[in-house]
Amino acid sequence: MEQLISYFQMGGHGSFIWTSYGMVFLVLALLWLQSRRFVRNSQTELDGLAVDRPHYQTSKKNET
Amino acid sequence: MILHKYANPARFLKLANAIQPWAAAATIGLLLAGLYFALLSSPGDYQQGETVRIMYVHVPAAWMAMFCYTAMAAAAAIGLIWKHPVAELAARATAPIGACFTFLALFTGSLWGKPMWGTWWVWDARLTSVLILFFLYLGYMALSNAFDDPARGSKASSILALVGFVNVPIIKFSVDWWNTLHQPASVIKIDGPAIHSSMLIPLILMAFAFKAFYIWVMLMRIRGEINEGKIRALRLRQVHAGPPSRTNAPEKATEGTS
Numbered sequence: 001m002e003q004l005i006s007y008f009q010m011g012g013h014g015s016f017i018w019t020s021y022g023m024v025f026l027v028l029a030l031l032w033l034q035s036r037r038f039v040r041n042s043q044t045e046l047d048g049l050a051v052d053r054p055h056y057q058t059s060k061k062n063e064t
Numbered sequence: 065m066i067l068h069k070y071a072n073p074a075r076f077l078k079l080a081n082a083i084q085p086w087a088a089a090a091t092i093g094l095l096l097a098g099l100y101f102a103l104l105s106s107p108g109d110y111q112q113g114e115t116v117r118i119m120y121v122h123v124p125a126a127w128m129a130m131f132c133y134t135a136m137a138a139a140a141a142i143g144l145i146w147k148h149p150v151a152e153l154a155a156r157a158t159a160p161i162g163a164c165f166t167f168l169a170l171f172t173g174s175l176w177g178k179p180m181w182g183t184w185w186v187w188d189a190r191l192t193s194v195l196i197l198f199f200l201y202l203g204y205m206a207l208s209n210a211f212d213d214p215a216r217g218s219k220a221s222s223i224l225a226l227v228g229f230v231n232v233p234i235i236k237f238s239v240d241w242w243n244t245l246h247q248p249a250s251v252i253k254i255d256g257p258a259i260h261s262s263m264l265i266p267l268i269l270m271a272f273a274f275k276a277f278y279i280w281v282m283l284m285r286i287r288g289e290i291n292e293g294k295i296r297a298l299r300l301r302q303v304h305a306g307p308p309s310r311t312n313a314p315e316k317a318t319e320g321t322s
């Protein structure tokens with residue numbers, strides 16, 4: 001347990017190190033989520049508009 | 065020419081569909097391996113102690129900040145010169161990713177600077193030029209969305225991206241040209257990296273993880289931009305065709321009179 005606490009303290013600089021890693025993952029996760037929402041929303045809108053124009057539709061299975 | 069081949073969005077999407085799952089898998093795999101080496105396996109620095117671990121996210125983020133701007137400026141140039149539609153979309157898709165990496169380079173650099181330099185921020189050449197890079201990304205995004213006509217927005221923002229590219233070599237060589245608190249390059253050097261392999265491995269793994277993430281998210285955003293273009297085209301067609309009741313009205317009237 002003490003080893004674990006000492007690991008997370010990182011020689012007294014834990015707050016700087018973990019805040020850095022935390023912010024990196026927060027920003028990258030938010031960017032990924034926003035990008036996925038951007039694609040999904042545009043896909044839904046396009047499919048709604050393109051019901052009478054099948055060549056404008058793109059398959060939903062293409063989304064990742 | 066391969067560039068012209070992928071000017072067709074449908075053909076480009078086919079390629080993107082093939083690449084995207086690999087980019088996603090590479091991001092996750094490289095990130096897990098990079099984090100293992102960065103946080104568990106690699107040693108602390110003899111001078112900086114454990115804070116050296118910030119390097120494994122700070123340096124790859126800073127590399128990506130410059131790489132994304134270079135990619136954005138190149139795509140903007142291709143879009144301007146050859147009117148390549150997918151290149152313009154690639155530049156638009158790259159901007160928010162580059163802005164995020166630049167923000168992360170500044171943020172993690174500040175958190176590394178406080179325990180090592182005793183300050184969160186100094187107005188020296190390296191830090192200031194990276195801050196300008198961040199504002200260039202924001203300016204590009206604001207300008208590309210500032211016009212009702214997306215083609216005009218794209219043209220104006222592409223010119224800004226090209227003019228702003230002058231900042232990239234300034235960032236790279238700022239540590240050599242001016243006195244700065246920031247250390248000079250220690251990985252990409254003519255006489256080889258001045259960094260031990262136990263620290264170089266996590267650095268390289270994290271750098272490739274960020275690059276794979278960029279490819280993954282950029283392809284995703286280009287798909288969204290292509291969809292947005294199709295939506296605009298469909299809306300324009302609807303406007304030109306007029307509402308259904310109006311278009312049917314003359315026919316009904318003529319039917320009634322005949």
